[in-house]
Amino acid sequence: RIFSTALYHVLQMPTEFGDADGEYRGFDGEVHPAWDFIYHSDMSLWDTYRTAHPYYNLVYPEKGRDFAVSLLKMSEQGGAFPRWPVAHTEGGSMLGAPADIVLADTWVKGIRGWGMEDAWPRLVDQAKGVGSYPYNARPDPSLIETYGYYPYELVGTSVSWLQELDWADGALANLATSLGEEQEAAFFYERSLSYRNLYDSEVGFFH
16 A cells, blocks of 8 residues: 555656647747657656656656656757756756756666757756856856865855765766766766765764
8 A cells, every 4th residue: 555655646747748739838938749759847856866767767668758858858948958847947946957867867777769869968068067058057067177066155055066966977977888978977977076075074074
């Protein structure tokens, strides 16, 4: 009973966000067709990248593909991968880059046919801060290159931001390795270790 109830709850979201003919309103406010996938929104990615999306990819791979295509469309039509997409916009909740983790997990679990050739350069650019983003831009990545962390005087909630982005960079490193992008894999792996610069062994905390 407990398992069935938990399964019922985990399947309440993401939401199918389209009309009966498959058309949906995208992040650009326009109506788009979805002929070979079901567009989904209402993805609480910061909450779900750890366990829910990995579970979907294992048990419901067809849904994992739908979610990946939906995230790619949000990036193409809205200008960035979202953090907490709600309806046809970015909700702006929480922090980090959980879409990177979800997409990397989808790929390394063998789910194909959702546009990785288009997603990968977009993921890299957004992770490196190349270009401008209408939502979900990372704090200036050059600060990490300069200091090895985000100084709290320059970035609010700096410790949380760095740890979340290290998680995303680790996922991108794994994804890059699977794609044969060894130079990018080395870059993201090295940057994913920057959390070590925040740990204070004398007090046992990151700060």
